[in-house]
Amino acid sequence: MKSPQQGLNSALVALMSVATGLAVASNYYVQPLLDTIAHQFNLSVSLAGFIVTTAQLGYAFGLLLLVPLGDMLERRALIVSMSLLAAGGMMITALSSSLAMMLLGTVLTGLFSVVAQLLVPLAATLAAPEKRGKVVGTVMSGLLLGILLARTVAGALAQFAGWRSVYWTASVLMILMALALWRFLPRYKQAVTLNYSQLLRSIFSLYASHRVLRTRALTGCLSFANFSMLWTSMAFLLASAPYNFNEGEIGLLGLVGAAGALAARQAGGLADKGKAKLTTSVGLIIMLGSWGMTALGAHNLVALIMGILLLDLAVQGVHITNQSVIYRNMPEARNRLTSGYMTSYFIGGALGSIISANAFHHFGWYGVCTAGATVTLINILIWWRNSHLESV
Numbered sequence: 001m002k003s004p005q006q007g008l009n010s011a012l013v014a015l016m017s018v019a020t021g022l023a024v025a026s027n028y029y030v031q032p033l034l035d036t037i038a039h040q041f042n043l044s045v046s047l048a049g050f051i052v053t054t055a056q057l058g059y060a061f062g063l064l065l066l067v068p069l070g071d072m073l074e075r076r077a078l079i080v081s082m083s084l085l086a087a088g089g090m091m092i093t094a095l096s097s098s099l100a101m102m103l104l105g106t107v108l109t110g111l112f113s114v115v116a117q118l119l120v121p122l123a124a125t126l127a128a129p130e131k132r133g134k135v136v137g138t139v140m141s142g143l144l145l146g147i148l149l150a151r152t153v154a155g156a157l158a159q160f161a162g163w164r165s166v167y168w169t170a171s172v173l174m175i176l177m178a179l180a181l182w183r184f185l186p187r188y189k190q191a192v193t194l195n196y197s198q199l200l201r202s203i204f205s206l207y208a209s210h211r212v213l214r215t216r217a218l219t220g221c222l223s224f225a226n227f228s229m230l231w232t233s234m235a236f237l238l239a240s241a242p243y244n245f246n247e248g249e250i251g252l253l254g255l256v257g258a259a260g261a262l263a264a265r266q267a268g269g270l271a272d273k274g275k276a277k278l279t280t281s282v283g284l285i286i287m288l289g290s291w292g293m294t295a296l297g298a299h300n301l302v303a304l305i306m307g308i309l310l311l312d313l314a315v316q317g318v319h320i321t322n323q324s325v326i327y328r329n330m331p332e333a334r335n336r337l338t339s340g341y342m343t344s345y346f347i348g349g350a351l352g353s354i355i356s357a358n359a360f361h362h363f364g365w366y367g368v369c370t371a372g373a374t375v376t377l378i379n380i381l382i383w384w385r386n387s388h389l390e391s392v
Contacts, residue, residue, distance in 0.1 A: 008126035008135075015184055016119045017139050019177050021146025023083065023116040026090055026109050026170055027055040028150040031231055032250040033163045035239040040163075041099050045236055049357025052232050054103050056350035058110025063117060063343040068199040070118045070335035074189040076182065079118050083178035086112040087171040094167035105167075116143055117342050121334035122188065124327045133270075133324040140323065144316045148257035151231070155251015163247075203340045206333065215386040216322040217341045219280065221348030222379035226287060227315045228352030229372045230294065230308065231257075233360040242299055256305050260312030270321070277387055279321045284383055287314035288376045295369035319345070 030037070030051055038048035069078055086109050093105030120139050127135035154166045194202060207214055234253065238245040270279050290310035297304025326337050352375075359367035 017142030025146035025150035058107035062114035151254030159248035225352035
């Protein structure tokens with residue numbers, strides 16, 4: 001097996017970034033399609049929103065139950081196997097003739113698409129210590145770009161070939177990516193004496209013994225809740241007056257979020273330079289301000305675009321910083337640290353989608369924005385209370 005630094009170069013970082021984005025995108029193709037699917041299966045807004053919640057919960061279970069295996073099994077084989085299983089879940093969704101079948105495909109896809117969270121700690125392990133934050137930032141940019149561009153691609157494909165074509169195309173791409181990863185990823189397995197049950201218990205031990213991990217996990221949880229709140233209800237806002245957008249037009253808003261994600265790439269480098277606390281604080285303040293712009297976006301497209309750009313910039317910046325901080329310690333436990341942190345992260349996403357769908361159903365777009373601003377304020381208070389625990 002290769003030593004950690006032997007297997008990493010810029011081409012492999014790029015491949016891992018694309019693979020991470022493609023894997024996580026599988027949970028987000030549905031968001032610009034929610035209005036169409038709701039009409040096809042005769043669903044209410046809140047029930048259609050539950051499809052997004054199911055994806056997030058499947059992902060959260062995968063993070064908790066599958067990602068720790070990266071500290072025990074050979075990484076390349078595990079990554080390739082899970083990529084193929086995620087492709088199978090999307091095939092079930094493409095074939096679905098009922099909501100129950102769609103939810104089955106969705107939860108399986110979510111469960112195995114956590115392969116993205118095996119690639120991130122592997123990249124951190126393969127990177128030289130002085131470049132770790134930058135490499136993590138690059139791979140994490142691939143992850144968030146996958147989340148955001150999934151909407152653009154899904155909207156465009158659905159407009160011309162129907163919503164099922166999105167899942168057929170995505171499953172084929174995932175299979176091809178699995179083959180590429182098998183060809184180019186180095187084999188890597190670390191020496192860990194823990195069995196599976198001990199690995200799972202150790203996640204909770206890490207939480208109990210590392211207050212910085214708990215703080216960063218909660219900050220990430222509430223940040224991603226904001227992200228999910230915005231994007232879960234976006235399709236319903238844009239499909240109705242005054243916008244009346246079709247699927248393709250709704251998907252184009254993902255490009256705005258992608259610009260925000262790219263702008264946040266440098267957060268990992270700033271964390272490497274000892275500015276993690278500053279990056280987090282500024283990100284949370286920008287996140288709060290973004291909801292004011294987003295609220296104006298109920299009737300103003302320019303304000304909506306600005307709100308999306310700012311929120312996605314802030315969420316990605318805080319997220320990259322969080323992971324850079326928690327990866328500094330315990331390199332032998334990076335998959336378990338990822339499992340603990342990202343489980344909290346996607347639980348936040350699931351809660352955000354539930355809150356968003358219900359807020360939109362009962363109070364409209366302004367209800368969603370008020371809820372988002374409230375969650376952000378709570379996040380800021382928690383961060384400011386606990387940030388003194390970190391040295392940088």
